[in-house]
Amino acid sequence: MKKTRRDFLKTLGATAVGAGAMMSGVTVVHSQAKPIVVGAPVPRASAYGQNGERGMILASEEINAAGGVKVGNTKRPLKLEIIDTRDEEPGVPTSEVLLAIEKLILQKKSDMIVGGPCMSECGLAAIDLYAKYKILDIVSIGCYTPGWDKKVGSDLNKYKYSFRESGSVAWYIKEGVDLLHEIKEKFGFNKMFISIDDSAMCRAAADIVKNLAVKDGWEVVGFDKHPIASTDYSVALGDCKKSGAQVLFIWAYSPETSIMLRQWADMEIPALPIGFIGAAEDPGFWEATKGKGAYTIVTLSEAGCTPSNVTPWTKKYYDAFQKRWKVPPRSTGCVSAYEALYVLKDAIERAGSIDTDALIAALEKTNLPAVRGTIRFNENHQIIYGYDPKTSVLGNWVQWQDGQRITIFPQAASMGSIKMPPWLKKA
Amino acid sequence: MNILIYGTVNSIIFALVAVGFTLVYGVSRLPNFAHGALYVLVGFLTWSMVNDFKLFYPFAILISLGISSLLGALIYRLVLIRLRGLPTSEIIASFAVGLIILEGLRLQGIGGFKGFIGPFYVLPSFIDAKIKIAGVLIDAQRLIVMLGGLAVVVSIWLFTHHTKTGLSLRAIAQDEQAAMMLGIDSDRAAIISLSIGSALAGLAAVIILPLGNVTAEAGYRILINALAVCIIGGLGSWAGAVLASFVLGFAMIISTALFGSVWESVVLVGAIILILIFKPSGLLGKQKELEERV
């Protein structure tokens, strides 16, 4: 009896020691390649989120396949913690989104945050959260509001943790106006009808476009605001036709905008649709409108979503994305989210640590040639857009031609030229 | 002229969306808050059958209408039958069913299911053509909406006023106890009304959806529209629902033309609130529920 008990104790002790050894062994292995945890808040049920997520997964796979990120002397893999924020969905309060981010920070122990949230309301509210938890954040999907860099710039000391590597509406407006200028020169158009989704952002943006375009010699002959997700645009389009506009400038994100473009074709509105049209960015847009969306000119916000030769990386990225996901990159988010991880890798390797303050300093000095051009941040932590791929990143305006998105602007990315619908030629 | 024609189309869209809801409520006093979800479901089913299974379009429509009416019957048989007479529970349960359908459609990654997200889903138009009426260009699908809508409303009227089943349904609507004494089974009537109502939601979907694209979010909007029509017309009153469709349809088009389309939704919701405050029984409602009971 006694003996057995002693034996039992012995075995127990041995097991314990063994287990301890194993455990410590595991921890040793672990600490050697402890992954860098990158929290990625993403609205998974929205097109933006899905595509941003794809971009990030692709990038992290590439980086890890190449051995990971070099921190000082060790190579550490990236570990992507993707979480569903559910923003851009009806009935979801922003606090839910913020809670998701808190989960990444507090529970998943993320070292930094990359990705969404996409909705402006959430994005703006999240800046305060990052400042509160003193955690680095690179906004790389959506959230284009000009309020973002204004807010970060207003108190850079407090909000230094936030960087925006996706675009800003301010730049897209400039691009749009420059494109309009080009069209005016080339085709002799000068009358414009504006139609927008009714959200604060679209309204503000459209007002700026309007003012700039008027300065440039355009005449704005009509202005329509429709509620987000309305499904009948006949009245506005009828007005547009009557007004004699030659360009229909649209600023709308809701998927229902594709209805507008179909009605545009059905009613044969003699005005070329140009603008910021969420629905028309999608590769599925042609199918969705049964080809009626042809001739629509839309911005994809970032070079690389269509095959072009901005940098050597651009075409390489396009092919890699298509190979990994069996679909071409959509637009917004695909490229910027992909690049964001490379930006991060670059900054970590230059800083030699994942210490937040060191990283912030490194990020501010980023000068990284990538897919869209060369990535640099301005003093408000906002990525610099421009027309020269050597000093800035480029946008991407495409026209739908025969089921393909053909880049027509800016010049450095351009792969084709603008075509006109038959009924507009007649007119 | 523009206003007249597009107002009419808009009104008929309202009527189509609401007719199923009002039929169910009229017959069995069941507020079917899954109405919008069924509408969207039929849209996706049809799309999926046409595009994934390459079915002939009309067949696809018939099958998905069948599924929808079956689902309507199931909702009653499995859930609502236990909740008769508890209006709050009926609302919550049917809304929950609707949420399951709508959010289920957007589920991703289960069994390779991608989820219906984004603007990819469009039903083909029946005829692709454009016609000019009194100087206004209109596409054939909108004409079909107009004619189809009228046909649906008229046939529902004929069905409820001139067929045996329809008459017994109406009898239930008027006096449930008396109808039960005459041997009309109220559960059966409710099942029939729910399956017809669900099929009508589906029918509305296949008529209206080719105008736009199918998104899950539309489900919420459809539900609010149907509610608006039914409340303004008077819950359960068919003539009222048709009248309210026209009032709303034109009110929205006119307010869009006058103040810009931002106010469209304000008009819609505002109308519901005003009607409920000033004449809760609706324009043509004969509900006694709100009169002082003694």
Place this chain on the structure above:
Amino acid sequence: MSRETSTIQRRKERLDRGIKVRTEGLYALTSWREMFYLLVPRTLLIFGLLLSPFFLEMYWQRVLCQAGIYALLALGFDFLAEYVGLVCLGGAFFIGSGAYLSGLLNAKLGWAPFFTIPIATVAGAVISTLVLLPCLRLRGIYFAIISFMFPLLTVYIIIALNIFGGTEGITALATFPNIWVDQYLILGGVIIALFALRRLVTEDIGLILRSIKDNDQAVKASGISITSYKTKAVFIAALLGCFGGAYLSHLYGWVGISQFALDYSILPIAATVMGGMGTLVGPVIGAFILTPLSEALRGFGQMRVVVYCLILIGFIVYKPEGLMNVLQRKYHQFEHWEEV
């Protein structure tokens, strides 16, 4: 009786052990056992809530804060539905008005949260009550629908007029000094609200409200204006919701139209159905179960809404009395099988 020995019939016999204690106030003080019997559930709840922050990791502490907001809403919903007969689907309206008021006070006038919250709570409740005042004569589904419409209308108006920050809302509001204040403010709020309401429904005003639900005609014939009592009840429920909203706006330092979101109207109902209508404690417990559950399901995308609704339907169809009523019965009664 026992002619057939082959089949022994049994039936469930229930003995209520608490009835004397529960009904005759003084009796409870006669022995420690009885006092213990009465105090245990209450203490468990209070200390459970108050101590929970110490056992949770920080993320779950944040979830706790949100759950508290939903608990307040659920409490208000249950109170209105079960004690007044008003099924109010407009919880989001309470949250929104409380949040916007305190947000505006903080952003425009720069007042500190500890001033804006009480002011927004009361003023928000007054506004909500005034808005709902014309609808009070509506009953059942009509009141449900109209209360459902108000949050929507407000959102549309804010968008249409582009006021209060429009679709982007107002951010960078003052937040609370630390997470302990975050938690204990809302937990304290929930506990105070819960026990105040429980007291209230046994007071005369509570009796009158219940009577209005049972038989409003007889109340009128007793010379009592039911509108004034309903107004008071709505005001009380709105107080809870507006406090939740004002708190929320400072919890994350943000105010936006999504505070009128559907979730604030739906989730409290689910919590109430699950917890047990009319128990007041039930909805609170329901909220503290459902909110974390919803968080735990976050990884499953839309799945969580589906699971959520399945739970809701399951309870409403198969256990309509809810968790709390079952628990209460188990606690108060011995059940045993008895041969007949």
Place this chain on the structure above:
Amino acid sequence: MGEGIFLQVKGITKSFGGVMAVKDMSFEIARGEILGVIGPNGSGKTTLVNLITGFVKPDSGEVFFKHKKITGLPPHKIADLGVTRTFQIMRPYHSLPAFKNLIVPLNSPRIRRTRGGKLGDKDGVAIDILEEIGFERDAYVPYKIASSLPLGYLKRLELARCLALKPEVVICDEIFSGLSMSEISTMVPLIEKLQMEGMTIMMIEHRLRELFRLVNRVMVMNFGEKLAEGVPEEVMENKEVREAYLGTEAALC
């Protein structure tokens, strides 16, 4: 009759969807009087009660209480003035014990006024009223909820709810119906006692024999109109009344 008039109804008319429920009714009740109102089913008796107490708004005509017009006032204001009623369909506050049912009227502004602000122990007052009206102790114990009481008690409870308000006029809508003879025989002295205390009572009734023992005057209604009015014996002699009544209820008296 002049200054004796307490409650006066002048030419009151109400129709529901084209059907005349009450047609041009006029009558008076003097202070301390018991007026019986009888008539076949559907003759508009309950509607008349609803019209007087404000639950239904009349199409035309007026009601005066102590020479003050009360038509158009909401029910609770009329009750506040002292005109209360029982309900034909018993709907007590189900989930409450009997004495808690009386807490509602005891909280009314009228009681606060007449009893001079503080009421003290409301439960005690309620139990006093119940005992006065013939409740046994085991019927008002706290754990016996109102919906489990037998019909006789429910009727008493209805009446108690009125009396708790210290009314000046009580309108009883069929408080005898559905009760057994013995139950009625305990109720009758109760009503006599109320009259002694100076209460003005209007009784709508089907049980004519018991009613006639109580009332000073009786009024007969048929198809919403007044057929006859007077002391019971006289009225029953009236040919039209016998026709109206015997035509429908052969087993009368």
